[in-house]
Amino acid sequence: MLRTRGYKYELTVNNKERTLLTKYAGISRFAWNWGLANRKSRYRTRAGAARYTDAMKQHKELNRLKLTDFPWMYEVSKCVPQEALRDLDRGYQNFFTNHQQIKRKQTTRYIGLPIFKKKGKCKDSFRLTGVIHLFQKVKQVQLPRLGKLRLKERPNLPVSARILSVTVSRTADRWYVALTVKEVQPDCNPNDGPIIALDKGLSVFTALSSGIPITRPKFLLRQARKQDRLSKVHSRKQNVSNNKRKSALRLARFYRRITNQRHNFLHQTSTYLAKNHSVIVTEDLHVKGLMQNKKLSKYWADLSHGLFQRFLAYKAPLYGSKVIEIDRWFPSSKLCSNCLYYRRDLTLADRIFHCPLCGLALDRDQNAARNVANYYTIYQFLLFPVAESSAETLNVCGEVVRPASEQARVDESGRTAPTVVSNNSS
Numbered sequence: 548m549l550r551t552r553g554y555k556y557e558l559t560v561n562n563k564e565r566t567l568l569t570k571y572a573g574i575s576r577f578a579w580n581w582g583l584a585n586r587k588s589r590y591r592t593r594a595g596a597a598r599y600t601d602a603m604k605q606h607k608e609l610n611r612l613k614l615t616d617f618p619w620m621y622e623v624s625k626c627v628p629q630e631a632l633r634d635l636d637r638g639y640q641n642f643f644t645n646h647q648q649i650k651r652k653q654t655t656r657y658i659g660l661p662i663f664k665k666k667g668k669c670k671d672s673f674r675l676t677g678v679i680h681l682f683q684k685v686k687q688v689q690l691p692r693l694g695k696l697r698l699k700e701r702p703n704l705p706v707s708a709r710i711l712s713v714t715v716s717r718t719a720d721r722w723y724v725a726l727t728v729k730e731v732q733p734d735c736n737p738n739d740g741p742i743i744a745l746d747k748g749l750s751v752f753t754a755l756s757s758g759i760p761i762t763r764p765k766f767l768l769r770q771a772r773k774q775d776r777l778s779k780v781h782s783r784k785q786n787v788s789n790n791k792r793k794s795a796l797r798l799a800r801f802y803r804r805i806t807n808q809r810h811n812f813l814h815q816t817s818t819y820l821a822k823n824h825s826v827i828v829t830e831d832l833h834v835k836g837l838m839q840n841k842k843l844s845k846y847w848a849d850l851s852h853g854l855f856q857r858f859l860a861y862k863a864p865l866y867g868s869k870v871i872e873i874d875r876w877f878p879s880s881k882l883c884s885n886c887l888y889y890r891r892d893l894t895l896a897d898r899i900f901h902c903p904l905c906g907l908a909l910d911r912d913q914n915a916a917r918n919v920a921n922y923y924t925i926y927q928f929l930l931f932p933v934a935e936s937s938a939e940t941l942n943v944c945g946e947v948v949r950p951a952s953e954q955a956r957v958d959e960s961g962r963t964a965p966t967v968v969s970n971n972s973s
């Protein structure tokens with residue numbers, strides 16, 4: 548079975564190469580902006596089917612104009628504007644599809660039209676297709692027109708991998724290549740580790756049903772003072788000056804460092820979980836809803852639970868395990884994991900779960916993680932009421948939801964089977 552994967556490496560570039568890459572990114576941005584302006588004017592001035600166009604037609608039109616209006620575009624590979632126009636086309640297709648879905652009430656998510664890219668504000672990047680070679684021994688990548696570029700590390704592409712395209716991008720002052728490859732998925736035995744459940748939260752990053760809490764790392768919050776200082780210094784520099792450019796670079800490097808730390812933590816945690824467990828049961832956390840709470844959003848954003856879930860979903864099949872997402876309305880915090888007593892009066896301030904029936908006293912998150920584990924093994928076959936205090940609905944999902952009747956609530960929470968996010972397809 549074939550699968551598509553991405554491999555990203557950092558480039559070692561000299562000043563000449565850096566200028567060349569910046570030029571490529573600039574032409575990609577120009578092609579995008581030209582295509583967008585062309586589409587907008589076409590929509591305003593023409594009628595019927597002539598109001599719309601696609602990437603192929605636009606590329607032909609741009610090729611005609613290259614000779615007379617934009618001869619400098621010949622300095623870069625023809626793939627650069629072509630791929631930029633394809634991206635623009637995909638942006639428009641997403642907008643039209645989303646428009647239809649909203650009409651049919653299939654989604655509440657809104658996708659807007661593509662917007663113009665501004666130099667210095669947008670991400671510098673471009674995509675190339677065609678003949679791309681990797682030289683593993685000498686740590687080099689050969690790209691169309693650009694030639695050989697040095698890599699910082701030895702690439703670890705499998706022998707079966709076929710390179711489809713390469714995206715070159717810049718973060719602060721470093722350049723990266725991201726290779727999209729098609730490779731054969733190796734056969735992988737089902738993981739024979741234990742079942743584990745996670746209760747994701749704010750006080751700890753995630754509580755595991757095995758009893759080990761993964762503490763909450765504070766990547767950006769720990770350096771909030773440095774962030775404030777750098778931002779303040781940057782805002783006080785004169786616009787369009789060398790000092791402004793330097794302070795912007797300092798700020799960009801600061802954010803890149805924070806992102807790297809966060810990704811490192813999320814990769815290590817998700818790999819540990821996927822490698823050592825047969826089933827990982829998680830709650831379907833409504834991250835977008837949680838982010839709407841203005842007081843807590845920066846704490847949720849610093850943890851990146853959404854990204855963590857995505858890492859888990861793609862890593863589980865690589866190690867023969869599977870990820871199960873349970874119903875977000877399951878009252879994991881309010882149930883006693885020992886005797887199933889439902890504590891209606893539990894508030895966010897109660898950090899220890901005391902059960903009046905069996906006397907269990909357990910850390911709140913630990914109790915919730917055990918309940919999530921039990922949900923997968925036992926509870927999903929029974930009916931349970933939805934958590935209904937405002938604190939609880941805010942904690943679990945961030946949405947204020949009041950289903951119509953008691954019966955409707957029981958139906959909605961109890962009959963929904965857990966969703967399998969990924970499983971071992973080999």
Ligand SMILES: [Zn+2]
Binds near residue numbers: 883884887888905
């Ligand atoms: Zn109990």
